[in-house]
Amino acid sequence: MxxxxxxxxxxxxxxxxxxxxxxxxxxxxxxxxxxxxxxxxxxxxxxxxxxxxxxxxxxxxxxxxxxxxxxxxxxxxxxxxxxxxxxxxxxxxxxxxxxxxxxxxxxxxxxxxxxxxxxxxxxxxxxxxxxxxxxxxxxxxxxxxxxxxxxxxxxxxxxxxxxxxxxxxxxxxxxxxxxxxxxxHPDLRNEFPPLRTPSSVVVHGLPVQLTNFIGRETETANLRDALAGNRLVTLTGAGGAGKTRLAGHVVGQVVRDYDNGVWYVDLAPVTNPDAVPATAARALGLSDQPGRSTMDTLLRYVRDHRSLIVLDNCEHVLDASAALVGSLLGAAPYVTVLATSREPLGVAGEAVWQVPSLSLADEAVELFADRARLARTDFTVTDHNATAVVEICRRLDGMPLAIEFAAARVRALSLAEIRDSLHDRFRLLTGSARTAVRRQQTLRASVDWSHALLSEPERVLFRRLAVFLGGFDLEAARAVAAADVAERYQVLDQLSLLVDKSLVVAENAGDPTRYRMLETVRQYALEKLAESGEGDTVRARHRDHYATMASQLDTPRSLWGKERRFDDIERDIDNVRAAFEWSHENHDIEIAGTIASSLQPMWLNGGRIREGLAVGRR
CATH class of the missing domain: 3.30.70.1230 (Nucleotide cyclase, GGDEF domain)
Known part of the structure; x- marks a missing residue:
């Protein structure tokens, strides 16, 4: 002090x-x-x-x-x-x-x-x-x-x-x-809840975790600060990002900040939005009161409480969850809500906290090793196998659920076999834990859950964005996704919704904003694109857009203008290469040749002569 x-x-x-x-x-x-x-x-x-x-x-x-x-x-x-x-x-x-x-x-x-x-x-x-x-x-x-x-x-x-x-x-x-x-004293309030002794402040209903919590030290500290300064904090992120696990970990550290304890409400099993208030009331141990609605009973109970209420898995009952939270915060001035959802609730005063992927340098590898030892007790990360482990974690974007599934395969597969099988990750990465909720028993089920919550126009844009490699900007998304179902002017709104729903990542490091899909999500979207029958049409638009971008290198410009064009192409080099490859594979020799010709100045100036020669020989 x-x-x-x-x-x-x-x-x-x-x-x-x-x-x-x-x-x-x-x-x-x-x-x-x-x-x-x-x-x-x-x-x-x-x-x-x-x-x-x-x-x-x-x-x-x-x-x-x-x-x-x-x-x-x-x-x-x-x-x-x-x-x-x-x-x-x-x-x-x-x-x-x-x-x-x-x-x-x-x-x-x-x-x-x-x-x-x-x-x-x-x-x-x-x-x-x-x-x-x-x-x-x-x-x-x-x-x-x-x-x-x-x-x-x-x-x-x-x-x-x-x-x-x-x-x-x-x-x-x-x-x-x-x-x-x-x-x-008669002038004072004399009735209070039980003293806040070490055993009196408890967490009600939070699932017991049977595995170690790995990493997330910075995120834990930042989330504690967010809870101290905001009455509503929503953890968002893709399925399998670790939202529920992080919330539970932080709750264990802040429980003593809430006199009346912490209450965990799992909304995953709820299929009827009207049942959300009743689910919350049951989690708080409340029974029906004659002459009162469930919501009224709930609000009367928490009105004077200093509690933390954890609402887990809100995304499929988003409107009902938002209504419940709005009522709780309005009626109970000392209640704080920590929500997890694949998209924000949209309630006034909401602090949205995006759960990032694990650090590839240490946390992802540590998680892989920890879960691999559950499958094979003698597993260790060594100088000999570390490269393979890092590559597996990198290709899984540091996503905890996917890493846990991959680590479980060490019982039957070598690390090289796991790494080489990731092209078919939805078949490879399934879980064996019978206690896991259904949407987390396979990697596909986790993404299925998010896809099912999309509107039809959002689904169309989602699958079309899968053709991009290494990211894209808004103009590219408009060029590729503009069609009868997804008009050009709608693309920004729908793209923003996909970002909100944690299916697309927005990176604001430069101008313009870049967007990308996690590779696991992108592979799922590619499957949906193939099922739609419009894959060739979308790839043709993708090819035309990047062929046009490459052709701008043919136009005489000042040195500054040419350097800027080089930077633009470099940022999208994976997309430009994909446009060339698709043209070549589909025997569009003229367009493939045009792209290759346009890129020659960049190959020469950037020290990539071998790449240029290899393309030219094709």
């Missing part, structure tokens, strides 16, 4: 008639603002005014009750006050809790013990640590006293005040449990 709260001046002890901190046996009052981070994020102007009132109130109470504030101690919106007399500390706490500080609600802990000075102006040691842990047991508006402080003050309480014995409780990180009493 070493950071001074922003805007709080250092205390001049002489102002309160005390020249130094009390020593020996001292009563410490530690307080903080419940939900401070969230209040600053959602109501910054109101919080600024409330903190100013709090500063004034605390300063006045310190003077009135003969307290002293250490110079540095107090982080964020927390503070410490030291008293030579325990009854003064209790009277001060009562004054603070009765003050008009809304939306602020203080959690206060009071403990008496021997103190040690770190320096002339600050305390250190077990007494201040125990007081802080005592405070952490409480809820906003609640004042808790340790057993020793309660014994010292029970006969010296302020008028109409009383103490309620809350029993003896374990305290996090401390070996000795503590008897806890609550300060009560």
């Amino acid at each position: 070493s950071e001074l709260r922003a805007g709080t001046p250092l205390v001049d002890w002489s102002d309160v008639g005390v020249s130094e901190l009390p020593t020996g046996t001292v009563t410490l009052l530690l307080a903080d603002v419940e939900g401070s981070t969230q209040l600053w994020e959602t109501q910054p102007d109101m919080m600024a005014a409330a903190i100013a009132r709090l500063d004034e109130t605390v300063s006045a109470a310190v003077v009135t009750h003969a307290g002293v504030r250490p110079v540095e101690q107090g982080e964020g919106d927390s503070f410490v006050i030291a008293f030579g007399c325990a009854s003064d500390a209790v009277a001060c706490a009562l004054e603070l809790q009765r003050a008009p500080l809304a939306p602020i609600r203080l959690r206060i802990g009071i403990h008496t013990g021997e103190v040690r000075l770190r320096d002339a102006g600050n305390y250190i040691g077990p007494t201040i640590n125990r007081t802080a842990r005592l405070r952490d047991l409480g809820h906003g508006g609640q004042t808790l006293l340790s057993g020793v402080t309660a014994a010292l003050t029970e006969d010296q309480l302020p008028d109409d005040a009383s103490l309620t014995d809350l029993g003896t409780h374990a305290i996090r990180d401390l070996p000795r449990p503590e008897r806890v009493a609550q300060l009560c």
Whole structure:
């Protein structure tokens, strides 16, 4: 506790008639603002005014009750006050809790013990640590006293005040449990949820994971920050990206931030959107109430809760999920929602958090090795096989579900055989875990799930985009996808929807924006293109577009203009090569020759003479 709260001046002890901190046996009052981070994020102007009132109130109470504030101690919106007399500390706490500080609600802990000075102006040691842990047991508006402080003050309480014995409780990180009493008064709220002891804040319904969680350290930290600053965070990503697993991992780390615990709601089995509220209510353990709708019962229950509700797999009941979340956030100001979906919910205030692929350099390889050892206990990544493992992970785009399926094959196949079979990955990559949900028992089922949620125009664009290699821009998408079903002016809207649904990745590193499909998704789309019977037509458009792009190198330009054209072609070189190959394979010799001729300046200037000669010989 070493950071001074922003805007709080250092205390001049002489102002309160005390020249130094009390020593020996001292009563410490530690307080903080419940939900401070969230209040600053959602109501910054109101919080600024409330903190100013709090500063004034605390300063006045310190003077009135003969307290002293250490110079540095107090982080964020927390503070410490030291008293030579325990009854003064209790009277001060009562004054603070009765003050008009809304939306602020203080959690206060009071403990008496021997103190040690770190320096002339600050305390250190077990007494201040125990007081802080005592405070952490409480809820906003609640004042808790340790057993020793309660014994010292029970006969010296302020008028109409009383103490309620809350029993003896374990305290996090401390070996000795503590008897806890609550300060009560007719002017205060006296009914609170159970204390936030290590065993009282729980996660309800979250599936137990039987395998190790690998990597994601940066993502975990960033997601924790996102939850601290937003009331709705939606994890988006392609099927198999690890959204549910990441959500569960983070929930385990933040559970103590939510007084009333964490509730997990799995929407994957829900087929009727009207059943979404009932599914959530059942997950929270609620039964039907006569004369009330399910939604009303749910909202009444969570209205005063400080809970985290995890809504998993929202994409197939998106509108109903969005309606539920909107109602929850509107009715329950202290509820936070963490959703997982293949596309955003579209609710006001939503923070969309894209789950990235695993890092190929370490995380993907570590995941492969961990899951491979489940299939073959003697498996290790060595200098001899590391290249093959990295290549497998790269070709699977660092997608966790696909990597797990591939790793399971080491029981029957060599790494080289797995790598060489990835051209038919939908046949190769199936799971054997009977406990996996159906859409994650095969790689194809995972992509099938996303494809089934597309509208017909989106499906048409989706399959046509499969002809691109190495990415594409909007103009290329329009040139290839414009047809009776997908008009040119509709392409941008539909492309944006495919990005939202995690079937296309938008890369904003340059201008214009580039788009690409993960290779697993692209192979699926190629199958759909073949089934549609329009593959030749779409590939002909693709060929014509990139033949035209290549032909621009034939036009005399300034040196700057030619370099820019080289850059454009280089960015799309895989597509240009594909256009040449398709023309050659289909005996469009004239177009193939035109493309090859147009590319000669780039081959010569770029040191690719061998490639040019190889094309010329064909």
